[in-house]
Amino acid sequence: MFPVSSSQFRLTQYDGQHEGTRLIITGAVHGNEVCGTQAIIRAVEDLDRSVLTIRCGSVTFIPVTNPLAYAKGERAGQRNLNRNLFPNSDPQDFEDHVANWLCPLLTQHDVLLDLHSFSGNGEPFVMVGPRNNDGPLEPFKHEEQERALARRLGVRRFVDGWLRTYGDGVQRRMSGSSELQTVLRYGMGTTEYMRSVGGYALTLECGQHNDPQAPEVAYRAILNTLAFLGMIDAPEPEPVKPEQMEALSMVAVYDKQHAEDKFSRDWSSFDPVRQGEEIGRRADGTPVLAEFDGRILFPDAAAGANSEWYYLTRPNPSF
The missing domain is CATH 2.40.50.100 (RNA polymerase II/Efflux pump adaptor protein, barrel-sandwich hybrid domain)
Incomplete structure (x- = not known):
């Protein structure tokens, strides 16, 4: 298990000699989802040993985003970090403190790759954002770049519609309240926050929590992202072929x-x-x-x- 304090935060950053994308990669937003942590540690070791070198832009790695949840080996420390993710001037729980540290970091970057896993069986998939729009729910302007990156992570399944669908459920549970801010507040996680501050972001679900291949899926996605964004000396990864895709x-x-x-x-x-x-x-x-x-x-x-x-x-x- 990656050693980490349950009460402090840790990141590692590499800067290239040339301008480029500011990328941030997160693991263990949920403490029992450790494939991203393992893949990030491997990528950091490769960079430290010069197996990889950042040529352009910068990359920030956060192997354990929620250290309390990680120390407990559970999804949450005191609540789900990937809901209601906003800076909070009056933090009430541990995840509020995480948000106060994480949200400013996200604002300083252009692209987020958030690495997760899931409890049931199934193959890896990526969660993508909305189409370009200037509507009130989730305005967005990086659809082309975000979906191009999604097609190069090494998975074939793509899912969209999270915030809209989750928000419908929240409104129903709130007795039909139509307040938009209620929807946004409860549905806002890492990727939604990243898009709200002008970037783009992907959640990669790398497989079942204990699948030994999940860290490999996460590591391949890290390498493919660095290559696609032109940050390392590597060929641009080929996109998944249309006939191989399943979009939902x-x-x-x-x-x-x-x-x-x-x-x-x-x-x-x-x-x-x-x-x-x-x-x-x-x-x-x-x-x-x-x-x-x-x-x-x-x-x-x-x-x-x-x-x-x-x-x-x-x-x-x-x-």
Whole structure:
């Protein structure tokens, strides 16, 4: 285990001799997701031994973004860092202190690669942001660059629609409140914050927490990102071919209404579902049926009452 204090923060930065992109790469935003930590340590060792050299721009590595959660070996220290991520003038919990350190760092960079893993089985995928827009929810202007980088991380699955879909669930739980700031506040994580301050960002889900290949996926993504951004002497990685891609949009989030709501089977992210197929049953026996053909995402059998239970996605042919 990477040695780290549970009460202080640590980063490593490398600057090239020439101007270029300011990149930041984060691991262990959730303390039990350590594949990014392992990959970052490996990349730092390569840079220290001159196996790699930053020629242009700068890269900042944060192997353990949430040291308290990491020390506990749990998803959160005191709450989920990847929600409600804003600077806070009156910090109430450990993650507020992390945000007060992390958010200014993100503001100083152009691009974020955030390395995660997931609890269920399934293959790696990348979460991307919205289309270019000047709307009130998530205005954005780097769609082309962000999606070009996403296609070069070494994975074939791409998912968009997070903030919009998550926000719909928040509004429902808040008794239909239509306040935009409520949606933004609860749905704001590392990548959303990065986009809000003018950069672009990707969340790479590198595989199941304990999959020995997950650190390899993370390390390959680091190298591909450095090469694609022209920061190291390496050929630009080839993008995934269109016929190999699977692009999905998050469409709806469904809540666990009662602690005794149960799934009808052991679901994994990206399992296909057919319209009318039984996904689970409510505590009173009412079946929960898929409203459309698609794939399930982030099924959480251990979810508490009145919290996210699972998401449904649809194919996105326009990715």
